[in-house]
Amino acid sequence: MIIADDEPITRMGLQSLEWEKEGFELVGLGANGLEALELIRAIQPDLVLTDIKMPGLDGLALMELIQAENPSVKWVFITAYHQLDYAMTAIKLGAVGFVLKPTDPDEIMLACRKAKQMIEEDRKRNELELGLRHQLKEYSFTLQGMLVPEGEISKLNEVIAQIMDYIELNYMQEMTIAKVADMLHYHPDYLSRLFKKETGENFSDTLTRIRMQKAVDMLADPQIKVFEIASRVGIRDSRYFGQMFKKHYGQTPNDFRKQLFSRHDERGGHLNDT
Structure with missing residues (x-):
């Protein structure tokens, strides 16, 4: 805590x-x-x-x-x-x-x-869901005659961790699964399927989610304009950025910022106080 x-x-x-x-x-x-x-x-x-x-x-x-x-x-x-x-x-x-x-x-x-x-209730529920997903995965592999050795599973987990670290450090750059696959020496189609299987998300969805989280941070700073935020999170088209943000959070970046600041004004606070 x-x-x-x-x-x-x-x-x-x-x-x-x-x-x-x-x-x-x-x-x-x-x-x-x-x-x-x-x-x-x-x-x-x-x-x-x-x-x-x-x-x-x-x-x-x-x-x-x-x-x-x-x-x-x-x-x-x-x-x-x-x-x-x-x-x-x-x-x-x-x-x-x-x-x-x-x-x-x-x-x-x-x-x-x-x-x-x-x-504690959340943890028990998550552990149960994780266990069920693991059983389903093992059952799927068995049906396909491709039970994966424990060492190979560990290697795959390491690959996914590398991808997540790379996204976190380079979300502001232009990025595709093909570029990441080339860096890690994997075929793009294989890496795309592996990423979806291990994380439950497409690579592009994960990249967008992280970019939107970074955008929320920047919207709390009134000195940064929305089009600048779009560029800083790796989306060059500010209109497309606005569409993605609204799809993710249910409102435009400007509306999100206005709501955030209006609540601060009501409570007599300022986001950029030190």
Whole structure:
């Protein structure tokens, strides 16, 4: 879990709770929303306990950004009485719960235990689905008379990891499966089928998803124009970029940015505060 609160005393108090005894591992502390954003992206926690009102990036905007990238993260908010409307908005967005200030350690733990139960249920469900997919894959290979040795499976997994790393580092460049296949010395058709089989996504869909995630980050910076964002994520045609963004998130880049900033204005915050 990660804790984020701009008040040092509150942050220290939350840090001092017996998290390990409750089955949690506290892996990061953020003094504001922007620090929390960096921590969440770097560590990929299961749970975020955060104040709603923070400088730079408030709790709701933080949740919205991360949900677009990793909807499995669970959220518990700390809020004051006069911010209850924001807390209710957080619940509608999918937060597990909220705790009112002044914070009661027992109430905090109660909300976090609820989140922990949901996380464990998600893990069990994911493990079950993974096991079923593995059984189906083995059954498919057996039917085809091509049971793959364990060493070969490990090699294939390494190839997929290389492709994902390459996309993450080079998404801003023009990229095709043919180019990646040439780099890894595979036939493009074979690599395309392998990638789809192992990830469940086409190569182009994965590339687009990562580009859209990077675009969301840049839209939070009002100094970067939309057509510049398109170019920075490797899409030279800004109109096509807008179409892809709307298909992915249900709204245009400009509408997404306006919504993000309007919510900040309502809460008296600014995305580019430091």
